[in-house]
Amino acid sequence: MSRENFGSKIGAILAAAGSAVGLGNVWRFPIETGENGGAAFIIVYVACIIVLGLPIMISEFLIGRYAHTNTAGAFRIASNGSPWKWVGRLGVFTGWFILCYYIVVGAWTLHYAFLSATNAFYDVDAKQYVDIFNGFVQNPWIPTVWLVCFVVFIHFVITRGVQSGIERSAKVMMPALFVITLALTVCSVSLPGASRGIEFLLKPDWSKVDSNVVLQAMGQAFYSLSLAMGCLCTYASYFDHRTPLAKSAVNVAMIDTGIAIMAGFIIFPSVFNIGMTPDDIGIGASLTFISLPNVFQQAFGNGSILAVIVSTMFYSLLFVAALTSAISLHEVATAYVSEEFAWSRKKAATLVTSTIMVLGILCSLSFGPLCSVTLFGRNIFELFDDFSGMVLLPIGGMLISIFAGWVLNRKLYHDELSNYGTLRVRYYRLLTFSLRYVAPVAIGMVFLDQLGVFDFLK
Ligand code: PHE
Numbered sequence: 529m530s531r532e533n534f535g536s537k538i539g540a541i542l543a544a545a546g547s548a549v550g551l552g553n554v555w556r557f558p559i560e561t562g563e564n565g566g567a568a569f570i571i572v573y574v575a576c577i578i579v580l581g582l583p584i585m586i587s588e589f590l591i592g593r594y595a596h597t598n599t600a601g602a603f604r605i606a607s608n609g610s611p612w613k614w615v616g617r618l619g620v621f622t623g624w625f626i627l628c629y630y631i632v633v634g635a636w637t638l639h640y641a642f643l644s645a646t647n648a649f650y651d652v653d654a655k656q657y658v659d660i661f662n663g664f665v666q667n668p669w670i671p672t673v674w675l676v677c678f679v680v681f682i683h684f685v686i687t688r689g690v691q692s693g694i695e696r697s698a699k700v701m702m703p704a705l706f707v708i709t710l711a712l713t714v715c716s717v718s719l720p721g722a723s724r725g726i727e728f729l730l731k732p733d734w735s736k737v738d739s740n741v742v743l744q745a746m747g748q749a750f751y752s753l754s755l756a757m758g759c760l761c762t763y764a765s766y767f768d769h770r771t772p773l774a775k776s777a778v779n780v781a782m783i784d785t786g787i788a789i790m791a792g793f794i795i796f797p798s799v800f801n802i803g804m805t806p807d808d809i810g811i812g813a814s815l816t817f818i819s820l821p822n823v824f825q826q827a828f829g830n831g832s833i834l835a836v837i838v839s840t841m842f843y844s845l846l847f848v849a850a851l852t853s854a855i856s857l858h859e860v861a862t863a864y865v866s867e868e869f870a871w872s873r874k875k876a877a878t879l880v881t882s883t884i885m886v887l888g889i890l891c892s893l894s895f896g897p898l899c900s901v902t903l904f905g906r907n908i909f910e911l912f913d914d915f916s917g918m919v920l921l922p923i924g925g926m927l928i929s930i931f932a933g934w935v936l937n938r939k940l941y942h943d944e945l946s947n948y949g950t951l952r953v954r955y956y957r958l959l960t961f962s963l964r965y966v967a968p969v970a971i972g973m974v975f976l977d978q979l980g981v982f983d984f985l986k
Contacts, residue, residue: 531596532690534766539695541779542702546852547759548784549705551633551816552752554846558792559811560748562728565736570789572742576749577781580970583962584755584925585777587932590944592764593773598863599623599758602765603931612935615927619758622920623860624880626757628887629912630857631682633813634850635674635892637843639664640817644839649821650831657818665895675892676885681851683881686858687874690766694855701848708845709790715838716797719827725796728806743977746970751917752784754853756924758860765863772951773944787849794842795820798827816846858884887912922975926968933963 534540561569595602603616643649643660652660665671685693716722754760764773799809802823809819821839828835858880866876894901894908903911932941941960946953976982 532766533768534695534763535691536695537771537776539691539699540763540767540771541776541783543694543698543852543856544760544763544776544780545783546698546702547754547763547856548752548780548853549702549787550752550754550849550853551630551846552748553784553788553849554791554795555812555816556748557752557788558729558795559806559809559815560744561789561792562796562806563736564741564744565733566728567730567732568734568737569741569745570730571732572737573745573749574785576742576746576970577753577785579962580746580967581749581753581755582774582777582781583959583967584750584929584932585753585760585780586774586945586959587928587936587963588755588760589764589767589773589777590941591932591936592761593767593769593771594940594944596765598765598867599761599860600864601867602761606936606940607931610935612927612931615924615931616758616761618920618924618927619756619761620860620864622916622924623757623759623857624883625912625920626916627854627857627861627884629891629909629916630850630854631675631678631884631888632671632892632909634847634854635671635678636665636813636817637846637850638674638678639670640821641840641843641847644821644836644843647831647836649825649835649839652822652825654822657822661813661817665892666899668893668897671892671895672889675888678851678854679881679885679888682854682858683877685855686862686877686881689873694763694859697855698852701852705787705845705848705852708841708848709787709794712838712841712845713790713793715828715834716794719797719801721801722797725798725800726793728800729792729796740977743974747974747978750921750925750971750974752788753781754856756921756928757857758864759853759856762860762863763856769947770950772947774953774955795823798823802826918975918978922971922978926971926975929963929967929971933960933965933967 534543591602591606592599595605597605599619600613600616604613607613685697687693717726750756796806799806804823809815809823820842824839824842825831825835828838858877861880862873862877865871865879866873890898891909891912899907901908906914942953942956943949945956
């Protein structure tokens with residue numbers, strides 16, 4: 529069966545960057561940076577990307593491109609059918625699983641883009657934003673309708689195929705995302721008092737950087753680069769043999785970090801402009817859907833056309849970021865089903881879409897009608913989120929680094945990295961060292977930290 533590749537290097541990089549740039553860049557990174565030492569945190573974060581993130585990303589690229597097949601198949605081929613093949617299957621499962629709750633938030637961004645564009649935040653006072661959000665997520669119908677729209681969109685892109693679906697959409701959406709980010713940054717940093725926000729974000733404070741902060745930076749680097757969920761491995765299986773793997777990985781990491789830092793330039797100048805402090809605004813969903821709509825209204829003029837534009841652009845940015853990430857997750861599962869079970873792409877995509885639609889709706893309803901369905905004190909959405917983030921991702925990441933460092937054939941590794949001798953490989957030893965020793969230990973520590981083991985010991 530002939531298999532499609534990405535048509536261009538830039539298309540390949542933009543698609544992979546689309547996977548990496550997601551909600552995490554906007555709703556976690558800026559706050560983590562501001563609160564954990566500003567530029568000092570950024571330096572630690574970049575170090576984590578270099579030492580931990582890039583070696584694993586390069587390994588995923590290399591395994592995918594070598595095998596030219598879906599993640600489960602790629603690990604089976606790269607491991608010669610040994611039990612290490614389960615690492616690939618775990619990646620597929622993780623990606624599929626994450627997608628079920630990721631689409632719920634993707635759907636929320638659509639609703640908020642719609643509310644912004646229709647000026648629904650005019651004259652809303654700070655407390656009402658909480659009610660608006662709660663009323664929305666608890667409603668059994670509205671989030672579900674947006675969820676269906678979001679999923680149909682993904683399905684449409686996926687069924688168009690690798691080049692005319694994924695690559696083409698990345699080539700349109702990623703530049704759009706970049707332009708929106710830039711425009712919002714300009715708007716926000718030109719507000720009066722913006723410099724205090726910039727100072728909060730960037731002023732280095734090494735005294736805040738302790739072992740906890742380093743673990744946090746590692747966890748964020750890992751999630752932000754979309755590692756261990758099969759996305760990068762699957763996309764790399766569509767790279768052609770001339771694509772320089774290490775260079776592409778560096779490009780993706782730079783785009784991802786650049787957008788994350790710019791998101792900080794969007795958020796903090798506005799927050800400081802209206803006299804709020806970073807402690808008031810929260811993180812994650814409460815930051816994004818409760819604090820920020822209020823911040824934008826107040827900073828850019830309640831109900832003014834500028835506030836409407838800024839707010840709409842911001843949620844469109846989140847929508848595009850979430851969409852390109854969700855597409856990459858869907859492709860992991862679609863490629864798996866279609867190649868491992870010899871189904872047509874359309875049929876495979878339909879199966880994946882149906883499963884995520886059902887599980888996604890359950891996750892979505894867990895804020896409303898299904899809120900009493902809980903396990904370990906978590907609702908369905910939180911179970912999906914925590915189980916994947918705290919268990920599946922770290923275990924997958926650790927296994928990938930051990931596999932790539934200790935098990936994978938060294939000649940194969942070197943050949944792929946050098947594009948079979950046509951590129952000079954400079955950091956081979958460092959890469960291997962990181963994969964063998966640094967990454968497994970570091971990820972193991974993040975894992976234990978997230979499970980609360982260190983708190984317990986203290
Ligand atoms: N890297 C994405 C982000 O920063 C997260 C993600 C992408 C999660 C793809 C799953 C799949 O938000």
